[in-house]
Amino acid sequence: MQQQASEIVQVLKSKKLRVTPQRFAVYANLLARTDHPTVEQILVDLNQDAPTSSQATVYAALQALREVDLVREVLLDEGICRYDANISQHHHFRCSCCGAIEDIDWVAFPPLDLSCLRPGLQAERYEVTVKGICDRCQSDS
Secondary structure (H helix, E strand, O other), rough: OOOHHHHHHHHHHHOOOOOOHHHHHHHHHHHOOOOOOOOHHHHHOOOOOOOOOOHHHHHHHHHHHHHHHHHHHEEOOOOEEEEEEEOOOEEEEEOOOOOOOEEEEEEHHHOHHHHOOOOOOOOOOOOOEEEEOHHHHHHOO
């Protein structure tokens, strides 16, 4: 745990971020999970033992981490912003029953031919979101 903490501190410093307890806690929380949490879910996790963070503090920490490309926003549902510390290119699977979100490796799909876009559109990036039913929900029914 101590080695992981020092690694997190080094990553934050390498991005020229001041290491605050809040940034450390938010980044460590995101690194430890794969469920693409909302701000509210992160806040519940951080305040589990004792209330120490506010929603504004979590938003500010996420904004700072986003600006230096340590986390990214994931918009899989309209109006719901989720966060992911996996900044490598990847796609997502979203279960329509339980709402679980899972990463899909980038090479799982062949590259899209973006030259098919109409003239005037310039693609910067893309990702695929697959919607369906996860294996846990399939076995429950």
